[in-house]
Amino acid sequence: MAKVNGVNKKLLAKKDMNFFAEFTANAAKAARMLGYGVAAGVLVVFVVLTFIVAFFIRNTIIKGQIKDLQNTLNGPDYASLEQDAAVLSEELNDMTNYYYALTQMRKNVDLVDTVPTELPDIIEKCIPSDSFIRDYTITNSTLSMSGYSFTYYSPVDMVNMLNEKNVFTSRPNISVVREDIASETQPEDLIDGDMVDAINNYYQFTVSGTLITNVHISVTRFQEGTEIATSIGGVETIDVKAGDAYAIEGVSQITYAGVTYQLTRITVDGNQVDDAHFAIILQDNKYSDVARGNYDIRLYYAPVTADAAATEG
Template sequence: MASFGSTKGYGKKDINFFAQFTESARKQARMLLYVILIGLIFFGVFFAWLIFDIIRNGVIKAEIKKLNDELASPEYANLEIEYKNLQQTLNERNQYFYALTEMRREVDEISVADTDLATYLGDSIPNDSYIDSYSISGNEMQIIGYTFDYYSALELVNMMQNNDVFVNLNAEIVHVDTPAEGAVTVTDGSIDTMNTIDVYYKFTITGNLTLDTYISVSRFVLDDTGAIAPLSGVETVKYEYGDAFSVDGINSYESNGVTYYLSYILINGVRVDDDQYAAISANNAVSGIAVENTEIELYYTAAAPVAEEGAEGGEAA
């Protein structure tokens, strides 16, 4: 029988080959299993998210349907009409409140003469002088009197000025032409002489009484149709003559949860020009010196204005 070599060595080689093949197949199977597991996990997560999203959308749709059904109910059928009615009621109340505060402002601004003024004038009159009359018109007072001494009239003016009775004081003192006034003259021979007691002066003193001044602030809103409605009542603050005042935070105003933005300004009925408005807006305040009663009207819109560069300043005229 012919011999074909060692069968023993051939068998080991085959066994090693099959062992390596089996190990490689085992590794590939393990990798495939990992891939399948990862795919199953990913699919499970995706499926769970999909189920959750479907459920969430269903809940949202159910809530939307419930809300739509509720809005369609008779309770909410006239909601828009009720809103308009409430808005109208609010506007009417604002109008009423504005009217009341406007009347209060007019009462506050009425100049009332100091009851002690006449007593003070009587105590201040020099012995060689007397007051013929005095009158008050608004905050302007005029005193007319006579004196035998020119400097006595000046003394009266000085006392009133030192006690802050007047501002913008003006005094006119003139020598009285006694014959024209019907004075008596004494004849001494051929020369007519005048009694020294008949030499006197007439003085007229005018000036503005140092009364309190009032600064009032009103706020209005302009709607899309151009109609004007008050946002609040009239705010009136009393200042002493010559004091500085400032109305701050005017660029915006919040009322009933709505923010309004300044559009333009009227001061004593006159609209401020663009330069003055830019200065006021830059300072976010209207300021000035209280030398007269001043009405400040601020007009707002619901839309925010375009920002503009402005100069500093902003004093009320």
């Protein structure tokens, strides 16, 4: 076998082939990676171009729709909408003010308590057999009556019976005075012409007390204004028996004429509710109290802005 410098020629050729094969494999691998990179780059460029074209087409369509909408709004059908909206808003304000005025008059009527129709019958049933009522008057919620009795305790018994029938808010004032017949020249005049046996002793009595009536709570809602608050709706009147508890529900937020309002403050007979009590009212979403008298409650609101509504949501 031929040798070169003492080395076998076949063995030398084999080593040369193995040496170049390694470089050939690396070159092929690099070529494949380069091909993959080029393909990926082409794909990315294609996707980007696709998005650009799609965005351009979509933008063109939207611009066309906006232009069509503007042309429609500028058309004769919509030309007077703003003016019509202003007219409707003014009409709504006028109707709201008119409704408020009506409810204010209704409130004034509700504040006048009517005398129970059954009161004369109740008084008649409580009059003892030896007594009679000469006259009685009712001023606002005060009942005053006077009469005569042949016994001292009969007027007291009559008042007790009236109290048992819940006629008065508390025990009324009563005065019983014995009449001196000898000092009267005409005894029959003591009882408006009705004859009384002047030989017997009899007494004149007067009774005065406060009738049980309802307490009236007026509730009005206003929108806060820079100079003057405007009414939201009308005046609501709540009739409650004196001493009973009452509640006004859903006060934290209200919606009127499509606008949502948030409660900002409360006044009762002109006095503003303190911050601590107001915070409790907002949390409970109601105003509650005990009816001790006629109250004028005013709830003040401010429109809820879009940012505030989003924050609450």
